[in-house]
Amino acid sequence: MNVTELLRLLQVEHDETAARAHSLREQIERLTAELADAEARLAELTATRKVIDGLTPPDHEPPPSETDTVYQRIVTAFNRHPEQVFRVRELHELLGLPTDESSINATRSRLGRLVRQGVLEQPGRGRYQKRT
Template identity: 80%
Template sequence: MNVTELLRLLQAEHDETAARADGLRAQIERLTTGLVETEARLAELTATRKVIDGLTRSDHEPAPAETATVYQRIVATFNEHPGRVFRVRDLYELLELPTDEPSINVTRSRLGRLVRQGLLDQPGRGRYQKRT
């Protein structure tokens, strides 16, 4: 096998691998978009259920236990306030969550993930807003 043939085979394998990588990137993008849409819908359904439970509960019946995750509550808050820009601590105060540093850092990571997924914008350092 000569150098020319070796280079031709190498280029063919490179082209096939690049095409496969492009296909996988497209698949990841479709899945990410689907995940963001599904999580947003889940947050909307959770919020709707809370409203309906609140309207149908008698005056003396205790409130149901909190069933939404913090992540779902965060997404629901941005959906309820689409034009508002939040800092992490403002969001925590609104949701009445503990403001210790480890909890805040976890939420910063969650918000960063939502920005990367395209659900939120980051108009400034440490500030987050629902993407419109």
């Protein structure tokens, strides 16, 4: 390879890199503007929530979220009762979940995953407790 060819390849790579840098700068500018818009909207929502909270009577307890997943409800139950050992059926009764066999088996699988993830421990067969 001669010097002329080497210089030509170097120029091609330089041009490609300069074009990529230009494209990235444009993306940064666009994302910076989008971030500013999102932060402004977030500030508006925070202010609105403060106003609404100020208008809500102090004894108002928000209802449990209907969008909580079963996993969230299970973890919350174990967090509220960290020392208690639950059987699946007892957990279902506490959470107001159906106690049919298929629901129980689905929860048994969920509890197994939580044990494998280290959130819960299994002190005995069919018994679950919050890991301490």
